[in-house]
Amino acid sequence: MALTKNERRLRIKSRVRKIVSGTETRPRLSVFRSNKEIYAQVVDDVTGKTISSASSRDKDISAAKGSKAEIATLVGKSVAEKALKAGVDTISFDRGGYLYHGRVKSLAEGAREAGLKF
Numbered sequence: 452m453a454l455t456k457n458e459r460r461l462r463i464k465s466r467v468r469k470i471v472s473g474t475e476t477r478p479r480l481s482v483f484r485s486n487k488e489i490y491a492q493v494v495d496d497v498t499g500k501t502i503s504s505a506s507s508r509d510k511d512i513s514a515a516k517g518s519k520a521e522i523a524t525l526v527g528k529s530v531a532e533k534a535l536k537a538g539v540d541t542i543s544f545d546r547g548g549y550l551y552h553g554r555v556k557s558l559a560e561g562a563r564e565a566g567l568k569f
Contacts, residue, residue, distance in 0.1 A: 464548030471545050472496045480530070480542045480562065480569070482555055489523045489554055491530045491562075493539060503533035523554040527561025534567060541568045 454462070473479030473496040483490045492504035507513060507522050515525055534542070542562075549555045563569070 460548035471543050477541050478502055479545045481545045482547045484549055489526055491526055493534045502537050505529035520554050520557040523557040524561035527558035528565040531562040531565030531567040544569045
């Protein structure tokens with residue numbers, strides 16, 4: 452029986468999440484990508500708390516014009532700035548089962564530009 456695209460992604464995601472986990476000193480930057488939007492959050496998995504989050508639906512980002520990849524870069528910068536304000540400068544990147552190209556790569560590069568290390 453063939454897997455659907457989403458089932459395949461969830462299988463990859465669970466395989467990655469066995470290894471990648473966020474701690475207080477090195478939280479996890481989790482990415483979710485839908486067809487229209489992209490979401491990112493910095494999570495401490497030990498305490499189960501979200502340290503910072505950003506999405507393409509935020510008011511300052513949704514007002515920006517550009518391609519989806521350019522907007523993903525803005526989301527990366529926004530989540531990085533919020534994380535730096537919260538005292539986080541090093542993270543583990545969790546691509547959420549998506550391939551590391553396109554919007555996911557743009558988000559990661561935007562976060563690196565804003566000062567996050569990973």
